[in-house]
Structure formats: C-alpha cells, structure tokens
Amino acid sequence: MKNSIKVISLVGACLVSLLGTSCGNRKKDGPLVIWHDKEEGVIDVLSDAISSKLPDVEFEFIRKENLTETLKLVGNDPSSAPDMYIFAHDKIGLFDTIGILEPMENIIDLSLLDNYNDLTISSLSYNDRLLGVPLYYETLLFMYNKEKMKEDEVPETTEELYTYMQENYSGRRYGFVEQHSTAYYSAGWINGFGGVILHDNGTPGLNDPKTIEALKYHKKFIEYMPKGTQDYATVNTLFTEKSADSIFAGPWLVTSAKENNIDLGFAEMPLIPETNKRVSPFCGVQGIQVLKVAVEDPSRKELISDFLEALIDPQVGADLALLSGCAPANNESYELDEIKNNELVNAIKMSAESATVMPSMPEMDVMWTVLGNLLTEINMNDADVESACNEAQKEAETLIANMR
Template sequence: MKKCIAVIAAAALIMGTAAGCQSGGSSSTAVSKAASAAKSPTNITIWYENDQTIGDALQKQLDSLAPNVKVKLQRKDKMTDALKLVGNDTQGAPDMFFFAHDKAGIFAEMGILSPITDLISKDSLSDFIPMTLNAGTYKGTLYQLPIYFETQMFMYNKKLMKVPPKTTDELLKFAKENTKNGTYGFVEQHSTAYYAVSWMHAFGGYVIDKDSKPGLNLKGTIDSLSYHKQFVQYQPADGDYNTMTTLFKEGKAASTINLPNLAADAKNSGIDVGYATMPTIPSGKPLAPYSGVQGIYVLKSAGANKKDAVTQVLQTLAKPEAGIAMSKVTNDAPANNKSYADSEIASNEIVKTLKASADTVVPMPNVPAMDVMWSVTENMLTAVNKKNANPKTEADKAQQDALAQIADMK
C-alpha cells in the first residue's frame, strides 16, 4: 500500500512539473509575440517624378528591406512645386525623394534637407565617380546620394560619316562639305542654353558658377559665341529640338550632339549609330556639356525621426547592384564605379561613352539663381545665332540682365 501511494505521489509530481514547463513555454511564446508586435515596421515614402519604370526599378531594389522597413515609391508630378508646398510637414511630405541634382540648392535653402553624410559615412562613398558627388554638393554639403548620370554625346550615322572628327575644325570642314540637298553634316540645338554650354566650357566660359556669379561676358564665353557661330550657318536656322532630332532619326543628318535617348530612338528607326568622344577646339580642350545626376534626397524630418530606416535605404541604393539595375532601365551611367564590373553594363556602348566623359563634363549648376539664367542665356544665343548680332555686345547685355534678375531674387 505504501509503495502504491509513493508511485501515485511521484506521478503527480511529474505531471506538475510538466504542467509547469508547459506554462513557462506558453509565457515565453507570449513574450516573443509581444516583442515582435512591439517592433512594427518603419514605413518610408519616396517620391519620384520620372517614368514609372524607374519607380518600379527602385521599388524592386528596396523591397529587400522588408519586413523591418517597408518602402513605398510614389510618383509625383511637378516635384519642385510639391515640395515647396509641403516642406517638412510630416503629414504631407515624403521621407525621401528621387530627383535631379540641379535643384539641391533650392531645397537646401528651404531648410528641408538632411545631409547625406549625417546618415552614411563618407568612406561608404569612396567608390563613387567624384563628379556625381560634386553635383549634389551645395555650399560644401552633400545633399544627394547619386545613382546614375546622363550627359550629351557625340553620335553619328555610320552610313553618312565613316570616321568621326577628333577636332571641331574637322567637324566644321565636314559640315561644309556634306550640307546640301536637304541633308546636313552636323546638327544641334545651337541656340538652346543647355546645348550651347559645351562650347562655352571648352573656351573657359560658363553660364554661372557655384557662387551664383554669371559668366556671360567672360572672354571665354564671348570667344565661344564667335567660334560656334561658324557652325550655325550649316544647320537649320531654328535650331529646334524636333527639327534636329527628326533629321538624325530620318538619316538626313550625319552627326549630332544630344542625349542618350536620341541614340536609342535613332537605332529603333534603323540608323546605325556610332559614338565618339567630344571633339576638341583649337586649344585642345574638348567640348564639355552639362551632366545631370539622378539620386536620392532625405527630408530633415525623416533624417531625425526615422534615421535607422533611412540609413538602410541609403545603404541599399549605394550598392553597385542599384546602379546596375537602374542603368539597365535608363541606359544611363551608374554613379558607383563598381557597377561597371557587370558584363551587360560594361558592354553597353552608350553607357561606356557616358562613363568616359565623366572627367570632362560639368555638373549643371545647382544654385537657385540658375533658374533665371536659362532665358537670359537663350536670349543672347538667339540674338547672336539667328539675328547676326555682335557676340560681345549681346554678352555684355545678357550679363547685366542676369545680375539684375539675380538681385531681384534676394
């Protein structure tokens, strides 16, 4: 009898212990679930203004951050106006936005941006092409993480131009000899500021510098106007975008200077397109167009309140893989040098040509005063190229006009 009681007691003890273990396991699971629930994902909204395919490519790169960071790409028309409207309002503003570098100064002066190097280290940017970092730097502070860039290229129709010119004098000679019967040796948007600056830079001139000082009446700018004017007489007088691009796509222009998308369109039209480095002026300096860099900005409120999540987004987009993915969509050149190890990127003629120009192109000025310079510069170009006005007279007039308009901005 005693033995039976002892067995029953032992069994009760074992059952009690087992129940205790089960209770402890249930408590542990509950704590784990509570901790998991407490660590809810951080939501990051990124605005972009580009084509939907670009937003989709960015989204695909950033989906890897889930579930801890959930990123939503949202397309926004008229980005500059939208950001001016919402500022740092946490209810209406995004956390980050993907946009061109040339508005960095405007947004920085609004006080809405967080410096990129407050979130990721300078060392993590060591593989980036220096020009792309300089582009998004305003008053010594980097406000944009660059992803890719584009610039103008010298492209030619291989059927009409067998060997691309190495110098602008050679190009002028070719234009003279091959402009006839509705076909042209060379075409460009000769009186559009964005395209004419490549000639100004080669001669040592510029539209405006990083300190917001116009350079329209510099000797280099005036010299470029006088020299470049020789080319205009062998081109359609209007210098219009549609005219110039249509001529090249229809095989009626042997060569042009334009953006990569024209090369792609011309190829689709059956043109055998070749690419070459920019020709050099008599001094030996190459034509140096503006570059445009696309990248990511951080709103100050997000940099402060969602720092860890924002940092993860920046770290992801700083990887070579992000540049590779975006280049495959845009046909533009990655900002990260390591992206060029990818075989598809390395074999892309357009991308290779863009990359080769990275040391000579000039980032479009990102100072707010640049906004008034476009019309002032184009008025000068129109007078010189289309109305045969004196380059120095028009340059002096344009410089005074620019200074007055910049003063009115203050």
C-alpha cells in the same frame, strides 16, 4: 429650416476637416514615402532591392509630376512632405537654400560612397556638403550615323567637324546638327572654351572674355546647320530621318535612332584647338535626397539610413542605368558584365570624362532663360556677340538681384 441646418452643418464639417488636416500630427510616421518622377521600371528595380534587403521596412514610391513646385510648398511640413525624393541634382541648391535637405554626413557613413564617380559626388554636393546619394547620370554625346559618316571621317577636333559640315552641306543634308540656341546644349562650347555661365559665387559670367570668345567661335558653325528654330523635335528628327550625319544629343535619342534603323556610332566630344579642351557639356545626375523633417525622429532616421545603404549596391546601379539608358554612378557597377559590354553606358562614361558639373545654385534658374535668349540673339538674329553678351550680363545681374 431643417435643410438650412443641414447646409450649415455640412459647411461646418468641411471647415473642421480642413482645419483638422492642416493642424494634424506634426511628426512623421507610417511607411517611408519617396517621391519621384521616374518610369515604372526604375521604381521596380528600387522596390525589389529594398524589399529583398529590408523585408520589414514599409515604403511607398509616389510619382509626382510637378515635384519641384510641390516640394517647395510642403518641404518643411511633416504631414505632407515625403521622407525622400528622387530627382535630378540641379535643384538641390534651391532646396538647400530654402532649408529642407538633410546632409548625407548625418545619415550614412560617407566612406560607403568612396567608389562613386567624382563628377556625381560633386554634382550632388552644395556648399561643401553632400546632399544625396547619386544613382545614375547622363550627359550629351557625340553621335553619328555610321552609314553617312565613315570611321575615318569622325572629327577629332571642332575644326575637323567644321570642315566636314562645309563639305556635306546641301540645304537638305547636314553634316552636324545641334540645338544651337538652347542653353543646355550650347553650354558645352562655353565650358570647353573655359567660359563661365554662372560663377561659384552666384554671379553671371556671360560677358567673361572666354564666354564671348566661345560664342563667337560657335556662331560660325550655325551657317552650316539648318535654318529656322532648332528645337528638340526638329533636330532629333533630322538625325533619325537621316538628313543629318551627326548630332550632340542625350542618350534618350538612342531608342528612337535604333527604331529608325540608324547604324549609331558614339565618339568623344571634339577637341577645341584654341583651348585644347573638349567640348564639355553639362552632366545631369539623378540622386536620392532626404528631407530634414524625415530625420527628426531617430528611429526613422535609422530606417532611412538602412534604406539608402541598401541602394549603394553595384547591381542596383547597373540595373537602374540600363533601364534608364544612363550610366551608373557607382564605379563598381562597371565591373559587371552587362555594364562592361554596354556600348551606350561606356559612351556616356567616356563623354562624362570631359563633362562639366551642372551648377545647382538657384541662380541657374534665371541663367537658363537669359542664356537661351542670348543664344537666340546671336545665332538667329545675328546680333553682335560682344554687345549681346554685355546686355545679357546686365539682365542676368538684375534678375539675380531680384531673386533676393
């Protein structure tokens, strides 16, 4: 009987402790908590900057692997949610829709961000409110192997690129490769043509005449690319193994290209003669966002305000960008020598001049899958572009309707 009582007591204690944790203190206290999914070096820069400028402020960076899903579940719970989080801008629409983000205008003086790159400010804005402080950004680059593609062969237009691809195609060697059936990588062609993936009002634009035109034009390049599925690993390996002369890739390829002794060159995205616009890839911005539950207490809000202002520092922006292989969002950082002389950072800045703000509307979650499937149908299954676009449009509309 004694054992039975022990078991009952144990179960009871467990239940009480469970209830205790879920019904605990509803007000945030303790050190400032910042969730992130970044590498250690980036967090060290941020920690050092805060520690030196705000020595009395206690804070804790916590790495979360599944940040988006976790935040969706606990974002309005003061006892479980962080005060801030660092993440790519493309989820701010989702978090704002579920109502967990605090606009920056309520926390900091927005004029402090006057010197920030417009693209980064636009990216972190949703429904005309700035929802985070941009830290650094990245976009796709046109990279080429200088050993294979001479300076005078670097294409200025997409037609020149096409001719180069035709001339250098052998079945084992390719003039240019890209992940042609991945939405993120192919979006640049659609944007460059003036096409639309998702309109500002959240409706899909896959059957817009310009989108259809872009996909028709893009399809002709596939003939001179490698056969088979072009995923991240395959395409990058083709370039690093010197089987491909040029590539559309993110700055994350630079390290492995250099490790493989590629004499790497960067060029502007090629110009599309039909529209006289450059291929315009999406731009991804990493920023720090504040949760509503964190600023309910005015004294905590003040702490968070100081915390953010400490990060609006050109040197912090420069250090972060160099460590993560990206470009600083703060234009003042470009005055610093280490940034001024950095080829990669300047290449990203140059490419970003023709880049497009990546939509952060929640509807985009649906569009990535639908557009990916559409590209596969067109580029790999040789589907008729117009009818495939119309079908994809219907599918996207149904899925978006199902979101509500």
